[in-house]
Amino acid sequence: MSGKVTIATVAHHAQVSRQTVSNVLNSPHLVREETRGRVLAAIETLGYRANQAARQMRTGRSRLIAVRIEPANDGINGSILDRFLHGLTEAAAPAGYRIMLYTATGDDNEIATYDDLLASYDLDAFVLTSTHHGDARTTWLAEHDIPFVTFGRPWGAPDRHPWVDVDGAAGTAEATERLIAAGHRRIGFIGWPTGSGVGDNRREGWYAAMRAADLDPSGLERRVDDGVAEGRRSAQDLLAGAGPTALVCASDSLALGALRADARAPVAVIGFDDTPVAQAISLTSVGQPLAESAASCVELLARLLDGDTHSGRPQHVLLRPHVVVRDSG
Amino acid sequence: MSGKVTIATVAHHAQVSRQTVSNVLNSPHLVREETRGRVLAAIETLGYRANQAARQMRTGRSRLIAVRIEPANDGINGSILDRFLHGLTEAAAPAGYRIMLYTATGDDNEIATYDDLLASYDLDAFVLTSTHHGDARTTWLAEHDIPFVTFGRPWGAPDRHPWVDVDGAAGTAEATERLIAAGHRRIGFIGWPTGSGVGDNRREGWYAAMRAADLDPSGLERRVDDGVAEGRRSAQDLLAGAGPTALVCASDSLALGALRADARAPVAVIGFDDTPVAQAISLTSVGQPLAESAASCVELLARLLDGDTHSGRPQHVLLRPHVVVRDSG
DNA sequence: TCCATTTGTTTGAACGATCCAATACTGCCT
DNA sequence: AGGCAGTATTGGATCGTTCAAACAAATGGA
Numbered sequence: 213m214s215g216k217v218t219i220a221t222v223a224h225h226a227q228v229s230r231q232t233v234s235n236v237l238n239s240p241h242l243v244r245e246e247t248r249g250r251v252l253a254a255i256e257t258l259g260y261r262a263n264q265a266a267r268q269m270r271t272g273r274s275r276l277i278a279v280r281i282e283p284a285n286d287g288i289n290g291s292i293l294d295r296f297l298h299g300l301t302e303a304a305a306p307a308g309y310r311i312m313l314y315t316a317t318g319d320d321n322e323i324a325t326y327d328d329l330l331a332s333y334d335l336d337a338f339v340l341t342s343t344h345h346g347d348a349r350t351t352w353l354a355e356h357d358i359p360f361v362t363f364g365r366p367w368g369a370p371d372r373h374p375w376v377d378v379d380g381a382a383g384t385a386e387a388t389e390r391l392i393a394a395g396h397r398r399i400g401f402i403g404w405p406t407g408s409g410v411g412d413n414r415r416e417g418w419y420a421a422m423r424a425a426d427l428d429p430s431g432l433e434r435r436v437d438d439g440v441a442e443g444r445r446s447a448q449d450l451l452a453g454a455g456p457t458a459l460v461c462a463s464d465s466l467a468l469g470a471l472r473a474d475a476r477a478p479v480a481v482i483g484f485d486d487t488p489v490a491q492a493i494s495l496t497s498v499g500q501p502l503a504e505s506a507a508s509c510v511e512l513l514a515r516l517l518d519g520d521t522h523s524g525r526p527q528h529v530l531l532r533p534h535v536v537v538r539d540s541g
Numbered sequence: 542m543s544g545k546v547t548i549a550t551v552a553h554h555a556q557v558s559r560q561t562v563s564n565v566l567n568s569p570h571l572v573r574e575e576t577r578g579r580v581l582a583a584i585e586t587l588g589y590r591a592n593q594a595a596r597q598m599r600t601g602r603s604r605l606i607a608v609r610i611e612p613a614n615d616g617i618n619g620s621i622l623d624r625f626l627h628g629l630t631e632a633a634a635p636a637g638y639r640i641m642l643y644t645a646t647g648d649d650n651e652i653a654t655y656d657d658l659l660a661s662y663d664l665d666a667f668v669l670t671s672t673h674h675g676d677a678r679t680t681w682l683a684e685h686d687i688p689f690v691t692f693g694r695p696w697g698a699p700d701r702h703p704w705v706d707v708d709g710a711a712g713t714a715e716a717t718e719r720l721i722a723a724g725h726r727r728i729g730f731i732g733w734p735t736g737s738g739v740g741d742n743r744r745e746g747w748y749a750a751m752r753a754a755d756l757d758p759s760g761l762e763r764r765v766d767d768g769v770a771e772g773r774r775s776a777q778d779l780l781a782g783a784g785p786t787a788l789v790c791a792s793d794s795l796a797l798g799a800l801r802a803d804a805r806a807p808v809a810v811i812g813f814d815d816t817p818v819a820q821a822i823s824l825t826s827v828g829q830p831l832a833e834s835a836a837s838c839v840e841l842l843a844r845l846l847d848g849d850t851h852s853g854r855p856q857h858v859l860l861r862p863h864v865v866v867r868d869s870g
Numbered sequence: 871t872c873c874a875t876t877t878g879t880t881t882g883a884a885c886g887a888t889c890c891a892a893t894a895c896t897g898c899c900t
Numbered sequence: 901a902g903g904c905a906g907t908a909t910t911g912g913a914t915c916g917t918t919c920a921a922a923c924a925a926a927t928g929g930a
Binding site for chain 4: 545547548549559560563567591592593594595596597598599600
């Protein structure tokens with residue numbers, strides 16, 4: 213190896229000053245065509261890469277985006293987080309950003325971690341995944357003027373910050389419409405208790421699709437905590453009552469339970485999230501566009517960080533999920 | 542906010558020089574007790590945190606560990622990678638390290654990425670997850686003297702680098718012994734084709750446990766590609782032949798398939814990896830100690846990076862997985 | 871008493887990039 | 901020819917930390 217290649221090495225090789233090399237990289241318009249070519253050639257030849265630490269020390273920006281990775285298997289975790297993370301990493305790289313992970317136990321602890329990360333690493337931005345009602349984290353970040361994006365809408369609260377989310381209602385609506393098109397008329401819904409933004413939203417899509425098709429949704433829904441057992445019990449209950457021929461569920465866990473219910477005739481079931489479980493048991497499920505969501509998060513952040521705040525482009529992105537058809541429905 | 546707190550701020554506040562503050566942090570034994578107390582108090586009061594970029598520029602070390610996150614849902618990905626990542630992040634933090642993600646398409650591309658990451662970010666080390674026969678990556682890293690640990694043994698190749706792995710044979714052996722203790726005598730095994738280190742290793746545990754209990758394993762095994770359909774077919778095949786009363790499988794996918802096989806009498810099935818799928822369908826499965834594995838990776842790396850190479854402690858860690866008992870076996 | 875040794879602390883320089891202000895070089899107008 | 905605006909390039913200072921070496925004070929032995 214020829215030792216470290218610094219901006220000085222390049223400058224010497226291209227017969228220009230350090231500053232000119234820096235300009236070629238950061239303000240190309242200031243440099244004459246011919247000079248720029250010479251410098252770029254030298255960079256190529258020497259395999260020069262700007263040292264981030266030095267750049268960061270001067271500019272105060274690290275080109276690092278932090279994402280929390282959670283311990284438990286709930287929320288986005290345990291099923292689709294890795295796909296989201298992969299999407300983030302892949303989208304961030306071409307924009308010159310990298311993803312750094314951190315953990316935290318509880319919101320207060322997470323805020324302490326922010327402080328630490330910001331002071332030690334000069335992080336440029338955060339991506340938050342599991343936002344909830346009255347989230348102290350978004351408040352703190354906003355107060356401290358730290359750029360961030362949430363994957364998930366700020367349910368209830370005014371949306372003062374950029375966010376990306378998946379239109380759950382559109383997903384359950386598509387699932388319901390698909391079942392209607394297949395001839396089903398009594399389509400049930402198994403979802404979570406009223407009050408969770410995500411849960412209410414997914415229920416809404418089913419309800420709207422039923423009404424739009426002039427079908428009566430009354431008596432066809434159950435709201436329970438997430439889980440296979442709960443799904444099974446609810447399905448059993450619905451089948452004994454209103455007798456649906458198909459079920460739309462707010463999660464794959466509920467859907468899996470529904471599939472287990474004893475029914476006279478086969479019941480079509482559609483889950484939500486397209487987790488590995490759905491793939492394994494060939495469950496039709498509403499799949500979130502995770503790669504696209506991640507790319508949108510990066511794009512919003514990049515826009516924020518590059519100071520495009522004045523541009524009128526939207527700070528919010530709502531993406532459509534799509535039904536992944538398998539054997540169950 | 543009182544602006545940035547640097548080492549100079551602390552030095553001034555504690556009435557000492559910058560270097561003394563630095564010594565308190567990096568070489569405490571050089572500083573007198575009383576002075577150290579004064580400096581630590583100042584650090585506490587001011588909320589000082591060392592700036593990593595500046596430290597990195599001087600020392601050439603970033604305290605950053607890179608991990609590749611893969612796109613596809615195979616290998617460690619898609620099921621347990623997020624738990625491993627969480628473990629890494631959690632174990633790294635107290636040791637003063639952070640986890641950075643990167644992606645790559647293929648080994649060659651990954652090596653190019655190493656070059657990039659090392660030059661731009663001065664990464665301290667890498668953790669590789671899906672090692673395979675004749676892995677070009679380990680060779681490259683070793684040649685360039687980059688510290689790294691693999692999660693997975695270097696099957697076949699001489700183990701010139703530190704690694705952490707889970708003893709698959711011990712896992713299938715425990716599963717087999719458990720079935721034997723439950724009264725089973727004809728216990729089958731469904732695994733992957735001969736030639737994959739991990740697959741052969743998992744098969745070995747079943748085989749050894751059978752022999753140790755004086756049970757004849759002949760005719761009781763099938764080797765097929767991974768997948769639910771393959772698992773089902775193999776199970777069906779075995780049941781029609783040697784007629785096992787229990788099955789040990791090399792993966793949860795195979796086990797799920799095996800559960801689907803039509804059998805006269807109920808067949809006990811044990812899978813491998815304790816994926817979300819196993820949890821969802823209540824499949825007994827051999828669970829890998831992922832948090833512990835991750836912690837071991839960090840420990841080995843920290844040892845490498847802190848220059849403890851002379852110490853005679855082992856460079857290899859083999860951890861025991863354990864059967865997570867559920868309804869299926 | 872004096873020098874050698876140890877212990878504790880301070881000073882100046884350096885890491886590699888960018889920002890700033892000053893300078894050299896154009897071409898153009900009067 | 902001289903002046904002037906605009907462009908291209910230069911050297912020096914700077915970010916916050918650690919390294920290397922110098923310095924000061926305390927200790928110990930002959």
